Amino acid sequence: MSGRGQKHAGPRRRATSYDVAELAGVSQSAVSRVFQRGASASKAMRARVLEAAEQLGYRPNAIARGLITQRSNMVAVVIGRQTNLFYPEVLVQLTEQFSQRDIRVLLFTLAQERDIDLVVEQMLQYRVDGILMAAMLNQSQVEVFRSANIPLVLFNRAFEGALTSSVRCDQAEGERWLVQSLHAAGHRRFAIISGPEDSSVSAERTQGALAQLHDLGVDEVTVLSGDYSYASGKAALHTLLQNGARCDAVIAANDAMAIGCIDAARGEFGLSVPNELSVVGFDGIGPARFDAYDLTTVRQPIGRMTAAAAEMLVHRIEDPEMLPEHRVFSGEHVLGSSARIQR
Amino acid sequence: MSGRGQKHAGPRRRATSYDVAELAGVSQSAVSRVFQRGASASKAMRARVLEAAEQLGYRPNAIARGLITQRSNMVAVVIGRQTNLFYPEVLVQLTEQFSQRDIRVLLFTLAQERDIDLVVEQMLQYRVDGILMAAMLNQSQVEVFRSANIPLVLFNRAFEGALTSSVRCDQAEGERWLVQSLHAAGHRRFAIISGPEDSSVSAERTQGALAQLHDLGVDEVTVLSGDYSYASGKAALHTLLQNGARCDAVIAANDAMAIGCIDAARGEFGLSVPNELSVVGFDGIGPARFDAYDLTTVRQPIGRMTAAAAEMLVHRIEDPEMLPEHRVFSGEHVLGSSARIQR
């Protein structure tokens, strides 16, 4: 008969602090205090309230709490849609980091680059306490957060203005090491396979590699571009060698493309890696360690990076006065057998 | 002087609907209505309000809205910490699915199996509108959600009671196809490498393979267990062949382990895959298509699965009366060259 039919048992309405207060014969304030950290409540009271709460299946309403405290205890984590096995792992680790600090993660992914404005809007509407951004952001968007006083930490991208905090891996340093090692081992004819045009990480890596090559006196370098995917790595190598270019070392902007290069070199051109061609990548993703590739690469220390990012964001949430800070981590040098480099 | 020092410019307090109302010379209700879907407001009013809102940088407070409407417009997505490249992709796609439906995702990961209770507590406190669970759940936890009237959709795990909706890939069917194909191609000595004990997916796959083998008259099968990781696949094959067991087909519970098997077979034992040993996996992850492996596997149709999951959850949120529903998808049969199977 009831209009709002209720098939299963169970209360229609969730218990509130008033319900608990009534059952326990105390005031709502008392219930509230029992469910807070530093509030004062006698043992007797606490016991009565907890029992009543248990009986009613009461849980504090985090939404209501957020309204009054002006703290949602949620942070937004934004990741771009990368054809990259790297970010998923970052995401999981970040979530664990925040979870340990009793903070919830509101996840946003960007299917399209232009979705960023919609996402910004949502983050503002949900009053997240802070934002961890692992995607492109432009100056005006940064400004929106600044004027809304929402702490922002950038992951693997720095901003000229240095107005915001960031955590990143030193892409250039890693590339310099790779180039230096290859050069020392006698490689002279280099090719670089960059990532997507709009990837700042790819730009830093490519720049780093070119700079080091230049320092070593190598200025004739073929640069091809891919999109971070395995397939694009294969395609790039195909293009490279098809043109009859001579090349003894390929520097891919990430591991996935490096792996694609190796497969193309072996499969399409019958080249022996690393004897006839050395291939290096960047990131240190799982498949880089597969025996078939055993990639020489630079592993981003994501454990430390995610921990640092979470810590910085939490600090800035707790102390809005804190000045922006930049933390740069060196990548771990992984010497695999995909490149002819003496140890 | 001010205690709450404010280094940067910008209003301390975010603009509220009252602020906008005042500036626009209308009532707060009017502002509220302008920012809703089906509310009535004249063009003139709408224009004035929107202009005032723009000027103040006003955004509706989703927290406050959630409090009054009893709808947070957030769903929880829970994933277990799998040594598995499969879930991250699922996560990203689910997020996009919900995002398209104007629903936010609150992400929870389980570092430890026992964290589930903490996570359940958080989901309840945040009043999520629904839950998408891609992790283990026991009967009592399901009961908590049911009694709180929170729609729940299980991802790749079904529940005996069938009290809740689920979306899954037909693991057994996929395994049956793999086994059938291998058998038809002449394989007779099978080994199975299962996943973690507590993985229901692994159990279904292993059961499915064993059942089909039994139907084909093959009852002597070696079963080893791994943990879904590449390393454990290698280790399992090592154990298998070290014991001098003869085997011509390995069925791994997922792709990562299958890849490990291939590397171990080739690297440690100098076997040719597939000529001397066939290896098959399950999932259809990216690396399965790397040329070095070209895995024969069953690809879970995650695009369709995530779309179905999001759709089902949204339906159940909008119509709590809806009965639980189960959607089972067949995996896509991927015939690679890691197994000696005629097309």
Next chain:
DNA sequence: TCGCGCATTGCATGCGAAGTCAATATTGCC
């Protein structure tokens, strides 16, 4: 021109918890 119906708009209230302040209970101390 009058009156009715519909589209707008404002007023007042409520969502659920936290925190202020004052009242009360408890404790310690001489």
Next chain:
DNA sequence: GGCAATATTGACTTCGCATGCAATGCGCGA
């Protein structure tokens, strides 16, 4: 035992928005 100091407790307000209801304005037919 008496009093000040401290610890508990409750009444009431507040957070920002949505919504029921009443009031207003409008257009149009008779």
